[in-house]
Amino acid sequence: MKEMMKSWRHVFKLDPDRELDDRSLDAVCMSGTDAIMVGGSSGVTYENTIDLLSRVRHYELPCVQEVSDMESIVPGFDLYLIPMVLNSSNPAWIVGHQQQAIERFGYLIPWELLVTEGYIVLNADSTVAQLTDAYTELEPLGVVAYAQVADKLMSLPIVYLEYSGTYGDMETVRAVHEELEDAQLIYGGGIKDLHTAQQAAAVSDTIVVGNIIYENLEQALQTVQVVK
Numbered sequence: 001m002k003e004m005m006k007s008w009r010h011v012f013k014l015d016p017d018r019e020l021d022d023r024s025l026d027a028v029c030m031s032g033t034d035a036i037m038v039g040g041s042s043g044v045t046y047e048n049t050i051d052l053l054s055r056v057r058h059y060e061l062p063c064v065q066e067v068s069d070m071e072s073i074v075p076g077f078d079l080y081l082i083p084m085v086l087n088s089s090n091p092a093w094i095v096g097h098q099q100q101a102i103e104r105f106g107y108l109i110p111w112e113l114l115v116t117e118g119y120i121v122l123n124a125d126s127t128v129a130q131l132t133d134a135y136t137e138l139e140p141l142g143v144v145a146y147a148q149v150a151d152k153l154m155s156l157p158i159v160y161l162e163y164s165g166t167y168g169d170m171e172t173v174r175a176v177h178e179e180l181e182d183a184q185l186i187y188g189g190g191i192k193d194l195h196t197a198q199q200a201a202a203v204s205d206t207i208v209v210g211n212i213i214y215e216n217l218e219q220a221l222q223t224v225q226v227v228k
């Protein structure tokens with residue numbers, strides 16, 4: 001599955017803390033997207049995560065958990081994505097929570113299913129930026145340098161440019177994409193229709209579509225056209 005993930009072009013991110021009726025979930029899972037990512041930056045619990053996983057498991061597509069809280073880790077996902085917020089001002093969000101989770105789960109950890117994401121959080125107004133005390137006042141070159149820390153110094157498999165809630169600066173995304181040698185570039189934030197999906201897909205390896213699923217499902221489904 002880790003190898004397969006590298007080829008994903010489009011992913012829907014579902015938030016266990018938000019309501020999605022069966023009909024909408026069916027449309028999302030049958031849309032032709034490459035995978036479902038389950039996660040959010042607040043209100044994620046073991047109960048709402050297992051509930052969403054069991055609903056998504058009616059479908060054949062890959063389903064991965066993006067871990068934001070160790071209490072909400074649920075067995076049975078295809079992969080576990082472990083964020084490290086590289087531009088956090090607090091080391092707890094870079095390595096601290098991860099260290100605590102490894103200490104707690106120990107030999108239970110299925111290492112072959114873990115994929116580390118070098119997150120660069122860029123929308124100052126987002127919950128995730130505030131939660132992690134992310135330093136978002138970066139010039140494009142500063143963002144590229146964080147991406148190179150992930151790619152070249154840390155050999156992380158993924159760089160995640162996270163503009164959650166707002167559409168990002170595509171020139172910055174392009175600049176990062178051009179400099180990455182090995183890491184997969186995931187872009188997320190403010191994709192709301194086919195046009196924004198196409199633009200973001202042109203300058204990244206994988207696009208993630210989140211909020212619009214809950215705001216305008218028809219438009220969310222259009223974004224899948226980039227992988228059709």
Ligand SMILES: CC(C)=CCC/C(C)=C/CC/C(C)=C/CC/C(C)=C/CC/C(C)=C/CC/C(C)=C/CC/C(C)=C/COP(=O)(O)OP(=O)(O)O
Nearest residue numbers: 040041068069070075080083097098101109126127128164
């Ligand atoms: C048997 C079994 C399955 C055992 C468990 C084995 C396992 C998988 C162990 C994992 C070990 C490990 C290293 C865990 C890490 C634990 C942890 C809490 C790490 C911290 C992760 C982190 C930096 C979180 C900060 C928030 C963040 C980056 C979340 C990612 C998701 C995200 C940005 C969602 C966007 O959220 P949204 O709701 O849209 O919010 P906005 O309002 O900001 O838009």
Ligand SMILES: O=P(O)(O)OC[C@@H](O)CO
Nearest residue numbers: 164165188189190210211
């Ligand atoms: O919710 P949106 O703004 O689409 O962002 C997607 C994803 O990157 C959030 O973690």
Ligand SMILES: [Mg+2]
Nearest residue numbers: 015164210211
């Ligand atoms: Mg969201």
